[in-house]
Amino acid sequence: MVQLSFHGAMASVGCSSVLVDTGVERIVLDYGTKIQETPPIFPIPVTGKIDAILLSHSHLDHSGAIPIFHAQKNGCRIYSPMITRKLSELLWLDSIKISAEEGVELPFNKKDVEETVRNFSYTDFHRPFKLKKTTITLFDAGHIPGSNMPFLDTKEKTILYTGDYKIEGSRLMKGADTNLPKVDALITESTYCDREHPDRTSQEKELVRIVNDTLANDGVALISGFAVGRIDELMLVLDKYGINYPLYIDGMAKKAITMINQHKDKIKDPKSLDKALEKVEYVKDQRMRKRIIKEPGVILSTSGMLSGGPIVWYIGKLFDKQNCSLVLSGFQTEGTPGKTLLETGRFINEDMNVEMKMHVRRLDFSSHLGRKDLLGFINKMNPEKIFCVHGEHAEEFSQELKEKGFNAIAPVANDRIFNI
Ligand SMILES: [Zn+2]
Numbered sequence: 001m002v003q004l005s006f007h008g009a010m011a012s013v014g015c016s017s018v019l020v021d022t023g024v025e026r027i028v029l030d031y032g033t034k035i036q037e038t039p040p041i042f043p044i045p046v047t048g049k050i051d052a053i054l055l056s057h058s059h060l061d062h063s064g065a066i067p068i069f070h071a072q073k074n075g076c077r078i079y080s081p082m083i084t085r086k087l088s089e090l091l092w093l094d095s096i097k098i099s100a101e102e103g104v105e106l107p108f109n110k111k112d113v114e115e116t117v118r119n120f121s122y123t124d125f126h127r128p129f130k131l132k133k134t135t136i137t138l139f140d141a142g143h144i145p146g147s148n149m150p151f152l153d154t155k156e157k158t159i160l161y162t163g164d165y166k167i168e169g170s171r172l173m174k175g176a177d178t179n180l181p182k183v184d185a186l187i188t189e190s191t192y193c194d195r196e197h198p199d200r201t202s203q204e205k206e207l208v209r210i211v212n213d214t215l216a217n218d219g220v221a222l223i224s225g226f227a228v229g230r231i232d233e234l235m236l237v238l239d240k241y242g243i244n245y246p247l248y249i250d251g252m253a254k255k256a257i258t259m260i261n262q263h264k265d266k267i268k269d270p271k272s273l274d275k276a277l278e279k280v281e282y283v284k285d286q287r288m289r290k291r292i293i294k295e296p297g298v299i300l301s302t303s304g305m306l307s308g309g310p311i312v313w314y315i316g317k318l319f320d321k322q323n324c325s326l327v328l329s330g331f332q333t334e335g336t337p338g339k340t341l342l343e344t345g346r347f348i349n350e351d352m353n354v355e356m357k358m359h360v361r362r363l364d365f366s367s368h369l370g371r372k373d374l375l376g377f378i379n380k381m382n383p384e385k386i387f388c389v390h391g392e393h394a395e396e397f398s399q400e401l402k403e404k405g406f407n408a409i410a411p412v413a414n415d416r417i418f419n420i
């Protein structure tokens, strides 16, 4: 008997974690946090000895709580591609720094991160490896560099955990593997189970139009995005459309891009990234920031939901400039300054409460699959059981799948352990 216990991301995004108990091994799939909350929220604890952690990708909602195992002297091998380890380390250290600034104490420290990093065993896509009895193969999830979908063959059952995935390719990513072995239990994200993304070309053209209009008015086009994966994607779009103005990158994306550039096998077209990077300048210090906002140009910066990072400084300087613009490149979670800005037209955080005179626009450069691709993937895989996680509408989606004849469920906190 194989047992699945869900420890987070139940009918929500954040704290992704599933414990697979094969009777011989206890394997943890992701162990993330919900960072939009202060202090961050952690998964329902996984206690007792564990044999392995499989990390689908570096985003903190999947990786953020992993150092806790070390802090609690319950560390074990963590399996992922090397780029996932590097990006996770960057994000873990940043989360410690941000928490310290906010006066929040995390249940792990820098030393735990250092020791966790030493526990990684590097694995790669399509290279099966064996624990005691379970054979694991990582498939490409197409979400961000290094993102993978672990496929577990326990001898009794096969399980696919999608993590976050996107089937359609983007400028940066190839798109997820879809030719997969037979899956008995599918654990799928369902972030966009209820909606489609707008056509990507329309979003690219709109971004380029806003940037060109802003530059024509001698303004600064400020574009916010997530540090890992998103800023690279936006940079590739701007390069593709030949934006010929100074282009700057600021915030944690600088380090993330440097790391991604060292693992070019994890992106679609390494040459296009090299070419785009030739035109980019990294913002080095405050002096440079003050200089570059005085002339027309494009600044790509973190954080994606305006909750921190250099983007906040830029907004503080440019909010009342009608010839400047701010593009939010993705979904804005409830309670973030980005969401408040879209709803009220005001930028509000602990230090500022101002009416935005800059032109503000949200575009959709999501790295999650939309509803049609999600349904298409489920139909193609036709699994015995489906577990819908990582989405506000996971429960409705599981009902819909049931009506289509699938055995589907959206785990919730008081019904979260299943034998498969
Ligand atoms: Zn993700």
Ligand SMILES: [Zn+2]
Pocket (backbone or CB within 6 Å): 013, 014, 016, 059, 061, 062, 164, 390
């Ligand atoms: Zn996620």
